[in-house]
Amino acid sequence: xxxxxxxxxxxxxxxxxxxxxxxxxxxxxxxxxxxxxxxxxxxxxxxxxxxxxxxxxxxxxxxxxxxxxxxxxxxxxxxxxxxxxxxxxxxxxxxxxxxxxxxxxxxxxxxxxxxxxxxxxxxxxxxxxxxxxxxxxxxxxxxxxxxxxxxxxxxxxxxxxxxxxxxxxxxxxxxxxxxxxxxxxxxxxxxxxxxxxxxxxxxxxxxxxxxxxxxxxxxxxxxxxxxxxxxxxxxxxxxxxxxxxxxxxxxxxxxxxxxxxxxxxxxxxxxxxxxxxxxxxxxxxxxxxxxxxxxxxxxxxxxxxxxxxxxxxxxxxxxxxxxxxxxxxxxxxxxxxxxxxxxxxxxxxxxxxxxxxxxxxxxxxxx
Amino acid sequence: xxxxxxxxxxxxxxxxxxxxxxxxxxxxxxxxxxxxxxxxxxxxxxxxxxxxxxxxxxxxxxxxxxxxxxxxxxxxxxxxxxxxxxxxxxxxxxxxxxxxxxxxxxxxxxxxxxxxxxxxxxxxxxxxxxxxxxxxxxxxxxxxxxxxxxxxxxxxxxxxxxxxxxxxxxxxxx
Amino acid sequence: xxxxxxxxxxxxxxxxxxxxxxxxxxxxxxxxxxxxxxxxxxxxxxxxxxxxxxxxxxxxxxxxxxxxxxxxxxxxxxxxxxxxxxxxxxxxxxxxxxxxxxxxxxxxxxxxxxxxxxxxxxxxxxxxxxxxxxxxxxxxxxxxxxxxxxxxxxxxxxxxxxxxxxxxxxxxxxxxxxxxxxxxxxxxxxxxxxxxxxxxxxxxxxxxxxxxxxxxxxxxxxxxxxxxxxxxxxxxxxxxxxxxxxxxxxxxxxxxxxxxxxxxxxxxxxxxxxxxxxxxxxxxxxxxxxxxxxxxxxxxxxxxxxxxxxxxxxxxxxxxxxxxxxxxxxxxxxxxxxxxxxxxxxxxxxxxxxxxxxxxxxxxxxxxxxxxxxxxxxxxxxxxxxxxxxxxxxxxxxxxxxxxxxxxxxxxxxxx
Numbered sequence: 001x002x003x004x005x006x007x008x009x010x011x012x013x014x015x016x017x018x019x020x021x022x023x024x025x026x027x028x029x030x031x032x033x034x035x036x037x038x039x040x041x042x043x044x045x046x047x048x049x050x051x052x053x054x055x056x057x058x059x060x061x062x063x064x065x066x067x068x069x070x071x072x073x074x075x076x077x078x079x080x081x082x083x084x085x086x087x088x089x090x091x092x093x094x095x096x097x098x099x100x101x102x103x104x105x106x107x108x109x110x111x112x113x114x115x116x117x118x119x120x121x122x123x124x125x126x127x128x129x130x131x132x133x134x135x136x137x138x139x140x141x142x143x144x145x146x147x148x149x150x151x152x153x154x155x156x157x158x159x160x161x162x163x164x165x166x167x168x169x170x171x172x173x174x175x176x177x178x179x180x181x182x183x184x185x186x187x188x189x190x191x192x193x194x195x196x197x198x199x200x201x202x203x204x205x206x207x208x209x210x211x212x213x214x215x216x217x218x219x220x221x222x223x224x225x226x227x228x229x230x231x232x233x234x235x236x237x238x239x240x241x242x243x244x245x246x247x248x249x250x251x252x253x254x255x256x257x258x259x260x261x262x263x264x265x266x267x268x269x270x271x272x273x274x275x276x277x278x279x280x281x282x283x284x285x286x287x288x289x290x291x292x293x294x295x296x297x298x299x300x301x302x303x304x305x306x307x308x309x310x311x312x313x314x315x316x317x318x319x320x321x322x323x324x325x326x327x328x329x330x331x332x333x334x335x336x337x338x339x340x341x342x343x344x345x346x347x348x349x350x351x352x353x354x355x356x357x358x359x360x361x362x363x364x365x366x367x
Numbered sequence: 368x369x370x371x372x373x374x375x376x377x378x379x380x381x382x383x384x385x386x387x388x389x390x391x392x393x394x395x396x397x398x399x400x401x402x403x404x405x406x407x408x409x410x411x412x413x414x415x416x417x418x419x420x421x422x423x424x425x426x427x428x429x430x431x432x433x434x435x436x437x438x439x440x441x442x443x444x445x446x447x448x449x450x451x452x453x454x455x456x457x458x459x460x461x462x463x464x465x466x467x468x469x470x471x472x473x474x475x476x477x478x479x480x481x482x483x484x485x486x487x488x489x490x491x492x493x494x495x496x497x498x499x500x501x502x503x504x505x506x507x508x509x510x511x512x513x514x515x516x517x518x519x520x521x522x523x524x525x526x527x528x529x530x531x532x533x534x535x536x537x538x539x540x541x
Numbered sequence: 542x543x544x545x546x547x548x549x550x551x552x553x554x555x556x557x558x559x560x561x562x563x564x565x566x567x568x569x570x571x572x573x574x575x576x577x578x579x580x581x582x583x584x585x586x587x588x589x590x591x592x593x594x595x596x597x598x599x600x601x602x603x604x605x606x607x608x609x610x611x612x613x614x615x616x617x618x619x620x621x622x623x624x625x626x627x628x629x630x631x632x633x634x635x636x637x638x639x640x641x642x643x644x645x646x647x648x649x650x651x652x653x654x655x656x657x658x659x660x661x662x663x664x665x666x667x668x669x670x671x672x673x674x675x676x677x678x679x680x681x682x683x684x685x686x687x688x689x690x691x692x693x694x695x696x697x698x699x700x701x702x703x704x705x706x707x708x709x710x711x712x713x714x715x716x717x718x719x720x721x722x723x724x725x726x727x728x729x730x731x732x733x734x735x736x737x738x739x740x741x742x743x744x745x746x747x748x749x750x751x752x753x754x755x756x757x758x759x760x761x762x763x764x765x766x767x768x769x770x771x772x773x774x775x776x777x778x779x780x781x782x783x784x785x786x787x788x789x790x791x792x793x794x795x796x797x798x799x800x801x802x803x804x805x806x807x808x809x810x811x812x813x814x815x816x817x818x819x820x821x822x823x824x825x826x827x828x829x830x831x832x833x834x835x836x837x838x839x840x841x842x843x844x845x846x847x848x849x850x851x852x853x854x855x856x857x858x859x860x861x862x863x864x865x866x867x868x869x870x871x872x873x874x875x876x877x878x879x880x881x882x883x884x885x886x887x888x889x890x891x892x893x894x895x896x897x898x899x900x901x902x903x904x905x906x907x908x909x910x911x912x913x914x915x916x917x918x919x920x921x922x923x924x925x926x927x928x929x930x931x932x933x934x935x936x937x938x939x940x941x942x943x944x945x946x947x948x949x950x951x952x953x954x955x956x957x
Contacts, residue, residue: 008912015908022894030579037648040907047915048842049819055919056837258619279827283618287826333622333629340630341814347388348807354384355796355803358377362796365782366576378792381799398626399601405624 014043063298065316067169069104071299072183076100103173103180110172110206115214123212127201128159136160136223149269152197154252160223161248163216170313171213176202182310183301187274235328235335242325245318250281253309258282259329274308285323285330293323411521413513416453422492424474426463429520433463433471434508435481437492443479446493448533449504451526454515461494461505472505481505507531569791573774575762576788582760584649586798587805589748591642598635599737601628606687608733610726613689614828633813633821639681640820641809643843646674654881655903657890658761664882665754671879673751676744678844683736685841686729690825695838697724697732698831703851706868723831765890837920845917846910850874853913853933855926870933877940884940887947889954898950902943909935 018036080093133141145155173181177200179188188196226240255263257280267277300309412429419425421440426433437459445457470485481490489498494505511524548554555561607616621628659667686697701718705711720727777785824835840848854866893903912932919925
């Protein structure tokens with residue numbers, strides 16, 4: 001509403017400026033006309049692009065990579081206030097707020113412990129490798145992807161890179177309570193009949209969880225950089241690294257047709273699992289844009305409440321690699337475009353100078 | 368008069384700069400007709416030679432052309448400068464287009480020879496022309512031997528270069 | 542036939558057979574344009590340039606585009622954008638060009654309105670120009686469907702749905718236009734044909750006709766002055782070019798056109814390389830899905846004002862449904878500019894700022910079109926819907942009032 005009034009006031013001011021400009025005689029006439037047209041075109045552009053997008057896509061909280069629960073608690077408190085303002089009962093939410101606070105303060109406490117890799121290794125083998133592979137450590141997949149999807153609802157992720165691409169706090173939170181960490185309580189309500197395939201390990205001690213996280217981090221640090229052809233450019237090397245992270249983080253559910261990547265879980269299985277088919281990501285860099293993708297991946301519920309996509313808990317760096325990879329596939333000519341752009345613009349400037357000189361020569365005899 | 372010619376000069380200069388731009392855009396237009404990366408990538412065909420049977424012709428498609436793959440039986444002597452040794456066996460690896468007018472010759476296992484139905488040209492198992500109008504032996508496509516069972520068509524290799532080099536010297540002598 | 546002398550040069554050989562020198566003289570060096578003009582008079586040549594760019598890039602896109610609902614999206618976004626060498630630049634020029642050509646059309650059109658270039662013998666110029674506007678609109682709409690993204694699909698869906706509002710035959714007409722009960726393969730292939738063949742042919746013809754309509758009434762000038770072209774051109778040919786009120790089309794007029802075009806191209810290619818999202822909507826990079834409408838759908842910016850008139854009437858008035866009222870208003874908006882030469886009853890041919898009544902009308906119309914354009918993109922809820930309603934009403938009232946206002950003006954200036 002405020003921007004609407006501002007917009008209309010600006011429009012009136014612009015019209016007055018235009019009419020005044022028509023009368024200022026000491027400025028060359030063609031320049032005045034150009035100014036008037038530029039102002040009008042600029043105003044319309046402002047209206048149908050930045051202003052319209054601002055109105056259609058309200059701002060949401062900035063992405064946060066702390067994974068300390070602050071954002072969750074703030075969101076719940078805002079919700080509670082809203083209910084209170086409408087005269088509703090906020091006691092249920094207050095319970096949830098208290099639980100959430102406790103949950104995350106526990107996670108933060110875990111992150112301050114120093115984990116023991118060897119104990120962590122034993123715990124992971126005892127508790128995780130029945131479903132999860134860790135191929136870099138020689139724990140193979142026990143089933144084909146399709147069978148695993150049929151058994152669990154979705155193909156369980158390989159854990160080789162988990163310690164690198166997922167935030168440390170997030171991993172701890174996830175092991176204790178996956179549904180809460182992923183922000184998909186709406187899909188798996190505590191009281192509901194649907195149960196998330198991975199059970200929470202809230203029975204473990206804080207030290208044990210810290211040990212497991214430490215082990216996963218140790219495993220990830222030993223994974224070799226992806227192999228590339230001899231003499232590959234820096235761009236190709238970066239692309240291969242980004243692809244590795246993209247495949248670990250996204251490809252269980254999403255395909256990337258333009259890179260020849262199929263989702264590990266079939267579309268039918270995904271529909272069964274979350275009630276929707278995750279989109280192919282080939283063109284998301286164009287349809288959503290890098291900014292949106294960063295905010296969305298960081299916490300999907302904030303941008304698109306109710307979506308089936310969980311918060312995956314990527315670190316800032318891993319998330320950047322994912323978005324970069326989407327750009328390298330979906331906007332593969334970006335480098336070429338940015339290299340050619342200045343050349344074309346410089347050429348056109350030279351052309352315009354010559355055109356101007358020629359016109360001046362021709363018109364000398366006319367005036 | 369000076370004024371006239373200077374005016375003419377500026378016009379020509381502008382025209383020349385514009386022409387540079389036009390030529391530049393022609394380059395982009397030309398390039399847009401080049402085969403696509405996916406076409407170029409598909410220019411390689413990997414063949415598993417272990418599936419071939421002796422004295423039985425196998426035809427695979429490479430860059431839209433039929434490629435003859437023939438595994439020599441024990442009683443078929445290898446032909447110098449024509450036969451390709453992959454693993455323990457000798458093979459003919461040839462573009463299956465008659466060097467006369469491009470028809471596809473048929474192989475007869477009994478006679479161990481190729482016969483072209485169009486104008487009666489004949490080639491032996493190594494692809495050397497033995498009768499009729501074909502002016503030269505069947506052409507050999509670029510290939511690379513990857514291991515004892517695998518070759519890749521479309522990729523050059525020292526073996527291929529050697530074959531081609533010997534062929535061209537032969538032609539010079541002929 | 543008279544006997545031909547042996548030609549001394551290639552030029553002479555053609556001249557004997559085709560009278561090229563005579564043609565050049567009539568079309569170029571002795572085709573007279575008023576001298577009293579500004580750079581807005583170069584918009585026509587600029588449009589010719591932009592149309593050429595669209596035509597050439599369109600030809601290159603056509604070589605890889607596949608008009609099939611299963612292949613169209615990927616043929617554009619994968620084959621052309623990622624695979625074909627320089628395919629991306631052809632598409633960016635085509636997409637940005639389609640948007641920018643409307644910007645220049647609007648500048649050209651409102652220049653004509655501002656300077657009164659549709660009056661007193663110049664009606665055919667105006668009419669053929671409006672025909673071109675309609676053809677370009679159809680070309681823009683049909684082309685927008687081809688990438689087969691979400692905006693392509695839903696724009697096609699909503700716009701074809703509009704024909705359903707026509708009494709009695711509406712429902713059958715919609716199915717006939719689509720060739721199916723929904724927007725489908727048949728719709729895509731027929732709009733593809735329209736976009737690459739029929740409409741471009743019609744545009745080419747209409748451009749030639751538009752040039753021809755300028756021939757006899759001559760191009761208007763900055764002051765709306767009428768003068769004797771014969772007399773002025775004789776002055777020019779006698780070497781008295783400084784005093785003559787006319788200039789030659791070639792090289793005088795075109796040298797200025799080329800200058801404006803060259804400068805404009807810097808701006809244009811800046812958009813092509815660095816700022817093309819305004820012309821290639823992000824939503825259209827999602828593949829068409831007939832079962833999922835995007836959260837916000839809106840036409841390209843150049844259709845927003847008439848789209849807002851269409852949806853401005855969101856409630857029933859006097860027993861007529863809002864939908865019908867919107868359609869009637871939309872129809873009104875589509876044809877009313879065509880009738881401008883007959884709605885303006887003032888004989889005055891002057892720039893708007895020198896006309897005592899028309900100047901207010903012109904600037905209010907501009908403001909109203911800005912409001913319609915900007916609100917045409919916003920979600921039509923709450924206050925936005927009412928702004929749209931009043932802006933639509935204002936648009937209609939402005940045109941209905943024009944004959945009375947201009948008659949008043951004619952009285953004030955005493956028939957001058």
